[in-house]
Amino acid sequence: MNEHIKELLNDFSFGESASKNVLSDLSALKLPEDYLSIFAELNGGEGFVGAEYLILWKAEELAVFNKEYEVEMYAPGIFLFGSNGGGEGFGFDTRSKPFKVVQIPFIGMDLQYASPVADSFTHLLERMKESDGSLL
Incomplete structure (x- = not known):
């Protein structure tokens, strides 16, 4: 994980790093490198990034939660990786190249409600740090 991401996540509480087996499975998903890089040092967590709250799911929860939410x-085309703790998920829009980050409600989940909020995982964290409480 690069220093810039560490700085953006300085108010976070994290779990231990993901196991090598889980990291290997994650690599196969072809998710963005800036996102995947966090798992070498931490595995899920939550906290404030500026005025925004972010819950990042653990590596071993990603596939399970995406299945349970019937994404x-x-x-x-959306791959969820976490939430704002208030009924909306954050995910990568795998239909775009590079993957954009969207915010989408868990209840009433539908592509028409997937709102683009960032051009990358790092950009999402930057936007959250600068936000006045709304990414939309």
Whole structure:
């Protein structure tokens, strides 16, 4: 994880780093490198980034939570990685190259409600740090 991301996440509480097996499985998902890089040092966590609250799911929870939320059925092409703790998830729009970050409600999940909020994971953290409480 680079220093810039560490600085943006300085008010976070994190778990231990992800296991090598889980990291290997994550690499196969072809997710953005800036996002994947965090798992070498931490594994999920939550806290404030500026005025915004962010919950990052643990590596081993990613596939499970995406399945349980039935993301592929309701919002195909979105891969959720966390939430704002208030009923909306954050995910990568895998239909775009590079993947943009979207915010989408858990209840009433549908692609039409997936709002682009950042051009990358790092950009999401930067926007959160500068936010006045709303990314939309």
